[in-house]
Amino acid sequence: MSIQRREFVAALGAGAVAGTAGCSAVGGSAGGDGGGSAGDGESGDESENGNEGESGPGVAGETLTLTTTTSTYDTGLLDAIHTGFEERFGVSVDAVPKGTGAALRTARDGDADVVMVHARGLEDEFLRDGYGVNRRDLMFNDFVIVGPESDPAGVQGMGSATEALTAVAEAEAAFVSRGDNSGTHTKELNLWEAAETEPGGGWYQETGSGMGEALNIASQQGAYTLSDRGTFVSQRSTVDLTVLVQGPIEDGPEILANPYGIMAVNPAVHEDANYDLAMAYIGWITSPDVQDAISEYRVDGEQLFFPRAVSEDPDFKQYVPEGWSSERDDADA
Amino acid sequence: MPIEPTVQLVPALLDSTPRLVPALLDVSFRDGYVGSVVAVSLYVSLTAVALSTLVSVPAAVAIGLAEFPGKGFVKSVVNTGMGFPSVVVGLVVLFAVSNQGPLGSLNLVFTREAMILSQFVLATPPITAITLAAVSGVDDGVRDAARVLGGTRVDVALVVIKEVRYGIATAVLAGFGRAVSEVGSVLIVGGNIASADGISKTRTLTTAIQLEARQGQYETALVLGAVLVALVLTVNAVVVHFGDSGVTR
Numbered sequence: 001m002s003i004q005r006r007e008f009v010a011a012l013g014a015g016a017v018a019g020t021a022g023c024s025a026v027g028g029s030a031g032g033d034g035g036g037s038a039g040d041g042e043s044g045d046e047s048e049n050g051n052e053g054e055s056g057p058g059v060a061g062e063t064l065t066l067t068t069t070t071s072t073y074d075t076g077l078l079d080a081i082h083t084g085f086e087e088r089f090g091v092s093v094d095a096v097p098k099g100t101g102a103a104l105r106t107a108r109d110g111d112a113d114v115v116m117v118h119a120r121g122l123e124d125e126f127l128r129d130g131y132g133v134n135r136r137d138l139m140f141n142d143f144v145i146v147g148p149e150s151d152p153a154g155v156q157g158m159g160s161a162t163e164a165l166t167a168v169a170e171a172e173a174a175f176v177s178r179g180d181n182s183g184t185h186t187k188e189l190n191l192w193e194a195a196e197t198e199p200g201g202g203w204y205q206e207t208g209s210g211m212g213e214a215l216n217i218a219s220q221q222g223a224y225t226l227s228d229r230g231t232f233v234s235q236r237s238t239v240d241l242t243v244l245v246q247g248p249i250e251d252g253p254e255i256l257a258n259p260y261g262i263m264a265v266n267p268a269v270h271e272d273a274n275y276d277l278a279m280a281y282i283g284w285i286t287s288p289d290v291q292d293a294i295s296e297y298r299v300d301g302e303q304l305f306f307p308r309a310v311s312e313d314p315d316f317k318q319y320v321p322e323g324w325s326s327e328r329d330d331a332d333a
Numbered sequence: 334m335p336i337e338p339t340v341q342l343v344p345a346l347l348d349s350t351p352r353l354v355p356a357l358l359d360v361s362f363r364d365g366y367v368g369s370v371v372a373v374s375l376y377v378s379l380t381a382v383a384l385s386t387l388v389s390v391p392a393a394v395a396i397g398l399a400e401f402p403g404k405g406f407v408k409s410v411v412n413t414g415m416g417f418p419s420v421v422v423g424l425v426v427l428f429a430v431s432n433q434g435p436l437g438s439l440n441l442v443f444t445r446e447a448m449i450l451s452q453f454v455l456a457t458p459p460i461t462a463i464t465l466a467a468v469s470g471v472d473d474g475v476r477d478a479a480r481v482l483g484g485t486r487v488d489v490a491l492v493v494i495k496e497v498r499y500g501i502a503t504a505v506l507a508g509f510g511r512a513v514s515e516v517g518s519v520l521i522v523g524g525n526i527a528s529a530d531g532i533s534k535t536r537t538l539t540t541a542i543q544l545e546a547r548q549g550q551y552e553t554a555l556v557l558g559a560v561l562v563a564l565v566l567t568v569n570a571v572v573v574h575f576g577d578s579g580v581t582r
Contacts, residue, residue, distance in 0.1 A: 065443060074548050082529035094443060094534060096524035097544075110432030111442045210547035235549050272432055272440070 060090035064277045067106045068116040069183055070210045072260065073097035075230040075304050077297050084293070085284050091277060099210075101181030107131060107263075110270035114278040118183035118228075118260045121190075124321035131270075132263035134279065136286050137318040139294055139305045140259040142247025143187055146215070146232055147173075147224035149242050155224075156244045161253050162195035164245045169195075172203040174223035178214050179206025187258070188226045194255065215239050228258055230304040237300070249306070259308065261318070262286070286310070360556045363531035367557070370527075371564065374537040377445055377523075378513040381452035382460070386505055389460035393504075394490050397468030398476070411465065414458025419451075423518030426451040430522065443524040445535055451518040456508035463507055467500025468493055502572055509568060514561070516543050538564070 072078060073095060082093045098106065100117040107115045108131050116138065117123060126132045145155065145164055153171035155164040168175055177199070178185040192199050205223070207214050211231040218225040219239035229247060246252035262282055267275035284290055286309035294307045396407060428434050430441035430450070441447040471493050479492040494501070516539035519525075523535035525544060536544075538561040545554035 070547065079529045079531070086529065092528060094524065094526045095529075096443060096526055110437075212548035212550075213546065216549045238549055270432060272437075 058089075059274075059277045059280060062274060062277055063092050063094055064114065064274060064281055065094045065096065065112045066114050066116060066281070067096045067098055067103035067112040069100050069103060069118055070097045070212075071118070071182075071184065071228045071231050072116060074210070074212060075234050075297075075299060077230075077294065077305060080297055081285075081290060081293050084290070085281060088284070089277075089280060093281070099178075099180045099182030100186065104131075107265050110265065110272060112265060113274040114262065114264050114281055116260060116262045118258055119186040120259065120261065120322060122183075122186060123261050123263065126263065127321050130268075131266055133266045134282060135261055135263040135319055136282055137308045137315065138260045138262045138285065139291075139307050139309070140257060141229045141305050142249045142252065142258050143184065143226055143256040144229050144232060144243045144247050144252070145224060145245035145256075146218070146227050146241040147244050148222040148240065150222070151244060152222075153224070158245055159253060161191055161245055161256050165191055165195045165199075166197050168224050169197045169199060169203075172201065174203050174205065174218075174221050175199065176214050176218040176221070176223045176225040177204060177206045178211065178226075179208045180210075182211075183258075184211060184226060184228055187256075191226070191255065215241065230299070233302050233304060234299045260305075357552050357556055360553045362553075366527070366531040366533070367560065369531075369533040370536050370538055370541050370557075371560065373445065373533045373535065374513060374539075374561075374564070377448045377519065377537060378452060378509060381449045381512050382456050382505060382509045384449070385453050385456040385460050385508055386501075389457050389504070389508075390464050390494070390501055393461045393464035394468055394494060397465050397471075398486075398490060398493065408462075408465065411458055411462045415462055417455065417458065418517065419455055419515040420517035420521065422454050423451050423521035426454065426518065426522050442522065443526060443535060445523070447522040448519045448535060448537070451522050452512040452515070455515060455518060456512045459511055460504045460508040463504035464497070464501050467497040467504070470500070471496050502575075506569055506572055510565060513537075513565060513568075514539060516540055 066078075068078065074097070078093075078095050082095070086092055096103075096106065096112070100119045100122055103112070103115050103117050104122055104126050106112050108126070108129075115126075115132065123132070123135065127135060143161075145161060147153075147155070147168075153164075153168045153173040155167050158164040158167070177188055205217075205221075207217050209217070211227055212235055214225055215227055215232065215235055216239060217223070219241050222240075224244070225241075229249065232241075232243070245256070247256035247258070248254050262285065264275060264278035264282060265273040267273050288310050291307035291310050294305050295303060297304060396404065426447060427442065430436045430439070430447045432442065441450070475492065475496055476489055479489045484492065516537075519535070519537050520540050520543060523537070523540065525536050525540040526534040527536045528534060533541075538557055542554045542557045542561070545551070545557065
């Protein structure tokens with residue numbers, strides 16, 4: 001009985017948030033039409049008042065803990081867009097940058113409300129274990145294989161990432177690996193597996209560091225490495241590396257795609273998770289306005305992220321682990 | 334193999350000194366960023382060291398003045414504590430304050446309070462050990478004289494504390510140095526959080542330096558490092574100043 005009542009209260013709360021989100025979205029877009037940064041500030045104030053006046057205790061004043069990947073954080077994208085969320089809902093966002101593995105672990109321990117990561121395999125495991133709910137595809141960019149201009153393994157312009165890695169391995173040219181269970185590291189290991197090559201030996205170095213550091217080390221040593229395009233672009237001016245194999249954004253192989261997903265922490269597993277605010281955040285960041293803001297974000301005049309959440313076609317695959325089907329699960333049971 | 338990059342780096346660093354200096358002058362920060370980072374660093378480390386001093390000094394004096402079996406073992410344990418890796422302390426504190434941990438209900442993870450807790454654990458062993466060493470070094474005659482003059486145990490302890498105040502100051506500075514310069518534990522329990530407008534919440538100078546280094550912004554990291562050194566220097570100067578004025582009084 002008490003559980004039912006709790007569910008009822010939770011439903012009320014979710015309804016209140018949804019209502020508030022609707023109101024403020026209307027207020028926000030009305031203010032946005034005015035244009036200019038001053039107009040944005042006003043719309044933020046309006047929606048804050050709306051929260052307090054119309055629906056009583058909303059999410060205002062609360063804090064959302066978001067664990068995300070270093071590659072997202074270091075591009076500065078989140079700082080650029082989060083002010084809008086904070087003003088609209090009257091909340092603050094604590095963005096904690098970690099590798100994808102560590103970000104998911106933090107969420108498993110119930111120390112985060114929402115996770116934004118880029119390793120579908122690890123995300124699916126997180127979902128299957130019941131820690132995450134309401135996954136959405138968020139945005140994508142791509143990975144590129146970068147290396148020294150001299151290109152000792154001769155991989156420049158190769159149409160296949162796996163062939164390029166095989167060439168690096170055969171030439172025993174220096175290769176820097178993140179080695180930190182991050183999304184990029186996971187992708188790199190998948191690529192080696194797809195290339196049916198076991199990396200190892202003196203030419204293969206695991207640094208256990210962030211992408212920026214890995215690029216610096218590769219630059220110092222004239223080594224190859226796998227980088228997400230965002231970090232590489234934001235650091236291109238300080239390193240002696242060039243893109244040798246392009247990702248799908250520049251017509252490279254699809255295997256180098258780098259999709260980002262976002263998930264709320266399951267409030268049934270972690271009662272303390274701020275589920276209402278997490279869902280408000282997911283709703284906000286997958287909204288057309290913010291998806292536009294993501295596509296307009298530039299570093300060095302280059303677009304780093306391509307929005308993926310707004311689509312006319314239903315894309316059911318984004319909600320469930322890859323390869324999941326209800327029939328198969330029934331058969332298992 | 335691991336030595337090689339260092340060997341290459343040293344001449345490279347010397348070569349680039351003329352280039353590096355103007356680069357350091359070009360470094361710029363968002364309004365209020367450095368100030369808030371310094372404030373968080375000072376708040377966390379000073380609070381942790383103050384709490385730690387309140388616990389460590391009485392404990393060290395009590396251990397130093399008492400005679401009991403196993404005293405040598407206690408000293409070894411305290412001395413070993415000085416070598417705790419900060420990352421391990423950070424992990425242990427994280428397990429304690431994490432939602433799943435014994436202190437989970439307090440919601441301390443990714444807060445300054447959790448950082449204070451981990452730095453308290455880090456600063457306590459050096460403060461205790463150095464105070465203890467100073468107390469052990471006090472001439473027996475001083476203690477005996479205080480006792481002969483009719484002093485109670487507390488009086489004797491106060492006389493000893495006065496005698497070793499330089500030792501205690503050194504201990505507190507060592508504890509502060511350990512706390513303010515460590516990066517491992519505050520990164521893990523604090524999360525290195527700054528708001529979207531660049532105001533630090535749990536970002537300290539050390540984690541800010543780590544962040545810049547990760548992004549390859551070495552010049553910015555060096556500038557923040559200089560700020561950290563200046564900060565430690567200032568705190569040391571203040572403590573030494575008070576120590577000296579204590580003598581003339």
